[in-house]
Amino acid sequence: MAYEGLDFYDVESLLSEEEVMIRDMVRDWVEDEVLPKIEHACREGIFPDEWRVALGEMGVLGAPLKGYGCPGLSYMAYGLICQELERGDSGLRSFASVQGSLAMYPIWEFGNEEQKEKYLPKMASGEWVGCFGLTEPDYGSNPGDMITKAEDMGDHYLLNGAKMWITNGTIADVAIVWAKLDGVIKGFIVEKDDEGFSAPEMTGKHSLKASVTSELVFQDCKIPKDRMLPDVKGLKGPFSCLNNARYGISWGAIGAAQACFHSAKEYALSRIQFDHPIASYQLVQNKLAWMLREITKAQLLAYHLGLKKDDSTWFAEQISLAKMNNVDMALEIARMARDIHGANGILDEYCIMRHMANLESVKTYEGTHDIHNLIIGKYITGIQAFTRKLD
Amino acid sequence: MLMNGVPVGGLSHPLEWMVKTMPDIAVLIKRVPDTIAKIIVVDGTIDLSGVKWIISPYDEYAIESALQHREATGGSVTAITLGNADCDKTLKDAKALGCDELVRLWQDGWESLDSNGVQSILAGAISDLGSEIVYCGKAAADTNAGSTGPGVAEKLGWASISNVVSVSFEEGGVEALVPVAGGQAKVGINFPCLLTIDKGPNEPRRPNVRGIMMARKAEVNLKGGQAPAATISVISKSTPPAKPPGKTYHGAENVPAVVQALRDEANVI
Ligand SMILES: Cc1cc2nc3c(=O)[nH]c(=O)nc-3n(C[C@H](O)[C@H](O)[C@H](O)COP(=O)(O)OP(=O)(O)OC[C@H]3O[C@@H](n4cnc5c(N)ncnc54)[C@H](O)[C@@H]3O)c2cc1C
Numbered sequence: 146m147a148y149e150g151l152d153f154y155d156v157e158s159l160l161s162e163e164e165v166m167i168r169d170m171v172r173d174w175v176e177d178e179v180l181p182k183i184e185h186a187c188r189e190g191i192f193p194d195e196w197r198v199a200l201g202e203m204g205v206l207g208a209p210l211k212g213y214g215c216p217g218l219s220y221m222a223y224g225l226i227c228q229e230l231e232r233g234d235s236g237l238r239s240f241a242s243v244q245g246s247l248a249m250y251p252i253w254e255f256g257n258e259e260q261k262e263k264y265l266p267k268m269a270s271g272e273w274v275g276c277f278g279l280t281e282p283d284y285g286s287n288p289g290d291m292i293t294k295a296e297d298m299g300d301h302y303l304l305n306g307a308k309m310w311i312t313n314g315t316i317a318d319v320a321i322v323w324a325k326l327d328g329v330i331k332g333f334i335v336e337k338d339d340e341g342f343s344a345p346e347m348t349g350k351h352s353l354k355a356s357v358t359s360e361l362v363f364q365d366c367k368i369p370k371d372r373m374l375p376d377v378k379g380l381k382g383p384f385s386c387l388n389n390a391r392y393g394i395s396w397g398a399i400g401a402a403q404a405c406f407h408s409a410k411e412y413a414l415s416r417i418q419f420d421h422p423i424a425s426y427q428l429v430q431n432k433l434a435w436m437l438r439e440i441t442k443a444q445l446l447a448y449h450l451g452l453k454k455d456d457s458t459w460f461a462e463q464i465s466l467a468k469m470n471n472v473d474m475a476l477e478i479a480r481m482a483r484d485i486h487g488a489n490g491i492l493d494e495y496c497i498m499r500h501m502a503n504l505e506s507v508k509t510y511e512g513t514h515d516i517h518n519l520i521i522g523k524y525i526t527g528i529q530a531f532t533r534k535l536d
Numbered sequence: 537m538l539m540n541g542v543p544v545g546g547l548s549h550p551l552e553w554m555v556k557t558m559p560d561i562a563v564l565i566k567r568v569p570d571t572i573a574k575i576i577v578v579d580g581t582i583d584l585s586g587v588k589w590i591i592s593p594y595d596e597y598a599i600e601s602a603l604q605h606r607e608a609t610g611g612s613v614t615a616i617t618l619g620n621a622d623c624d625k626t627l628k629d630a631k632a633l634g635c636d637e638l639v640r641l642w643q644d645g646w647e648s649l650d651s652n653g654v655q656s657i658l659a660g661a662i663s664d665l666g667s668e669i670v671y672c673g674k675a676a677a678d679t680n681a682g683s684t685g686p687g688v689a690e691k692l693g694w695a696s697i698s699n700v701v702s703v704s705f706e707e708g709g710v711e712a713l714v715p716v717a718g719g720q721a722k723v724g725i726n727f728p729c730l731l732t733i734d735k736g737p738n739e740p741r742r743p744n745v746r747g748i749m750m751a752r753k754a755e756v757n758l759k760g761g762q763a764p765a766a767t768i769s770v771i772s773k774s775t776p777p778a779k780p781p782g783k784t785y786h787g788a789e790n791v792p793a794v795v796q797a798l799r800d801e802a803n804v805i
Contacts, residue, residue: 147572149588162625163752166632170743204745216745 148176148232150403153441156448164222170203171229179233184493186355190348192240192316193355200241201271207249209389214266215249220454224396224447231397232404235503236356238397243312244268246390248275248321251332254385255377260334264319276317276344278308278335278361279383285310286516287531289380293324293363295333301370302326304333304341304363310510314344314359321374322361323383332374332382341366352502388464391511392454395467396447398475398507399440401500405475405482406436408495412486423485432481439474446470462524469517476504558610559727562662563602563635564672564684565595565617567626571677577775589622591629594673596740598733601703602671603634603741608705612636616661618646618654624756631751632743639665643760650768655687660761662692668727669710674699674734685732695729701736 150172157165178199186193200206204216205226211217218226223245231238249268252260267273284291293306304324314320320335320342335342347358374382410433413424423429450467453459479501483490490497508514516531523529569575570588577583591599602613614637615630617623627638641657649657662670670689675682682698689696700712701720709726713736725731743751785794798805 147570161752162628163748166629166743166748166751167745170632170745170748174742202744203742208745216749218745218749 148172148404148407150232151406151437151440152444153437154445156444159448160221160225161219164219164225167205167218167222168225168229171205171226172232174199174203175229175233175237179237183234183237183355183496184499187234187236187493187499188354190350190354192236192313192357196237196240197271197274197316199271200244201269204269205245206241206271207245207253207265207269210245210249210253210265210269212265213253213261214269215253216269219451220392221448221451223393224451224454227393227397228400228403228447230400232400234355234499235397235401235507236353238393238400239312239353239356242390242393242397243277244271244275246393247277247386248313248317248319250389251277251321251374251377251382251386252334255332255374255382256334257371257375259371260374264334268319273318274313274316275319275321276311276313276359276361277383277386278311278314278320278322280308280310282307282309286513288323288383289330291323291325291330293322295324295326295331295368295373297326302333302368302373304335304366304368306363308361310347311344311359311361312353312510313357314361315346316357317344320344320361321386322363324363326373329378330380330382331378333368334372334374335361335363335366335368336372339366339368352506354499354502384461387511388461391464391468392450394507394511395443395450395464395471398468398471398504399443399447401504401507402436402440402443402471402475402478404496405479405500406433406440408497409433409436409482409485412489412495416487429485432485436478436481439478443471443474462521465512465517465520468511469514469521472504472508473514476501476508479504558612559605559668560666561602561605561611561613562665562667562670563595563598563613563615563630564658564670564688565599565615565626565630566592566673566676566678566684567617567619567623568592568676568678580773580775589626591626592673592677594675594677594733594735596673597735597738598671598673598731599630599633599635600738600740601700601731601733604738605669605671605703605705605710606636609707614639614665614667616641616658616665618642618649618657620647627756628751628754629743631754632747633741634747638754638756640756640758641761642758646763648766649763650766651681651683651687652767653763655684655691656764657761658684659688659691661759662688664759670694670728670730672730672732674732682732685730689730692728692730695725696731697723697725697729698732699734700731701734702738703731703733 207215208218208223208226209220227238230241249265252264268275279288281291296303318337322333322335323330341364343362344359413429414422416423446467483497486495486497519530567589570590573587575582606613613635615627615635616639617626618641620642623640631638641661672685686696697712700714702713704711712723712731713720
């Protein structure tokens with residue numbers, strides 16, 4: 146049966162007509178163009194280039210940014226876009242999150258006029274792809290200790306170091322790279338043809354297979370002076386980007402959960418065991434009811450956070466809660482849906498296992514589940530528990 | 537055979553000629569339940585609450601033709617629908633695709649118009665607007681009657697072509713490709729004219745964010761009009777007869793019987 150998003154508390158009635166139209170535009174595109182091709186893309190381990198083109202044509206890249214070719218939509222609309230993209234695949238949503246929130250946003254927020262004019266219109270149209278290099282092989286949850294460094298050579302900067310796990314890296318035209326200049330974290334715009342820069346693709350993933358993940362390697366990489374983001378220093382730079390992306394993930398996870406719920410419901414109604422549909426058994430209904438309950442709570446969380454993003458009354462711990470909770474619920478729903486599908490649940494004929502494997506990455510990136518617990522723990526107690534001296 | 541450079545009467549200024557060569561294009565669209573919506577019948581009437589509404593699919597092809605026409609020759613595209621305030625959303629969907637003007641025809645008492653009434657009102661609106669070419673879907677997905685396009689053309693006294701699969705745009709008219717027995721025919725037609733559009737090689741475009749933002753600000757022009765007295769009355773309604781139960785065969789020995797049934801009864805092999 147045709148997909149209709151679960152909306153038990155009628156959240157749609159709280160959205161503007163424009164927001165609903167944008168959601169439906171992305172939903173229809175995902176239905177027609179992504180779902181028929183996603184399993185093939187995963188099997189081949191590719192992000193189809195036509196999706197980049199289509200996202201640019203639809204105008205959803207950098208959706209909440211205003212000016213420089215960006216539409217300036219509400220954060221609510223941005224959330225809905227993420228939700229629909231991730232109903233297709235977390236890899237697709239990752240592409241859009243990285244492009245908009247992690248690559249375009251820092252240029253928009255911390256860049257100078259020339260940088261904004263040079264990069265943003267081409268990135269909004271999808272012509273140029275961006276990536277975001279923060280994580281390093283030895284520094285994941287604690288990026289503050291990163292090794293990658295920049296040196297001021299008078300008429301240029303010299304970058305040395307390596308980033309790992311970088312979404313879109315190999316296909317990117319533009320990389321936002323966080324590196325230490327005199328011990329202080331600064332953002333640099335690296336272009337794909339810059340001398341001393343390479344971005345080999347990481348292979349062998351069992352998760353986010355339709356997304357490109359790469360290393361970024363800088364060996365005496367020469368960067369012109371005008372490529373540093375002037376208006377930010379320290380972890381505030383990458384963290385403010387992550388706030389936006391994490392907000393989007395809190396919506397995206399609902400999309401993945403909805404896909405699994407929809408499939409589980411349909412399957413339970415049609416699968417006959419012991420002479421009756423398995424949907425008629427209380428244990429199965431309990432699972433479906435739990436899924437509905439968790440999706441509904443997650444929707445209200447995301448919706449309320451959307452309101453707060455739009456009137457700028459949010460704080461970072463609220464985003465941590467939504468990212469952590471919603472990805473957690475989506476992953477649990479994927480596992481439960483797999484169970485309801487029985488053996489069929491492991492086949493790529495159904496979306497379940499793909500979402501489940503994807504969500505393992507989503508649980509880890511943009512702050513692991515437990516890092517968000519620690520952020521909230523610090524909010525409650527006032528005591529940071531990220532690190533301590535071990536004797 | 538087309539009329540390149542067909543004179544348009546009484547022009548005095550070269551700029552006026554420029555303006556006049558850019559046609560006023562109209563496209564008729566209808567709001568229908570989503571073709572994949574689950575239709576629930578309660579006590580013999582259709583319960584449409586909770587159904588998602590869309591632009592009738594052939595009308596999407598008509599919009600696509602109208603927009604391509606504008607892109608080829610200039611001009612403007614007016615989307616017209618007849619229906620209550622819920623249809624504003626349908627018009628806004630058309631705006632999001634790129635239509636310029638939106639017109640909704642409605643007044644109290646138009647809930648139960650027959651097709652003659654609908655065609656008269658649409659024809660009246662088209663002549664008020666001064667449109668030179670009208671596109672519409674070959675049939676609406678709800679009634680599947682296919683009478684609106686030819687009926688409107690008849691009322692306007694215009695030429696029309698039905699079931700057009702592709703259009704090429706000329707000055708003062710169009711060339712339309714239509715299926716005919718054994719192939720396709722290319723038919724030339726001068727303005728004013730009406731084309732009903734079938735699925736063709738040109739897939740309807742998708743909306744984009746920019747279009748949707750324009751749609752939010754777009755104004756819908758509401759117009760009333762004169763409807764003729766109904767000439768059709770519905771005598772009764774009934775649901776389709778229940779499908780006869782299928783036949784079941786068991787065992788390999790029945791294969792010939794199944795093959796025979798598929799060939800002689802079902803006519804599928
Ligand atoms: C598919 C994919 C795409 C990615 N894309 C990008 C990208 O585009 N750009 C980018 O910069 N990065 C990206 N990442 C990297 C991602 O952000 C990191 O993987 C993440 O920050 C976690 O770092 P780590 O993998 O090094 O794990 P670690 O930090 O080593 O964590 C391992 C485990 O230890 C736990 N842990 C760590 N510290 C503590 C603590 N103090 N207390 C309790 N538990 C702790 C964690 O919660 C986790 O369970 C991506 C990752 C993946 C998988």
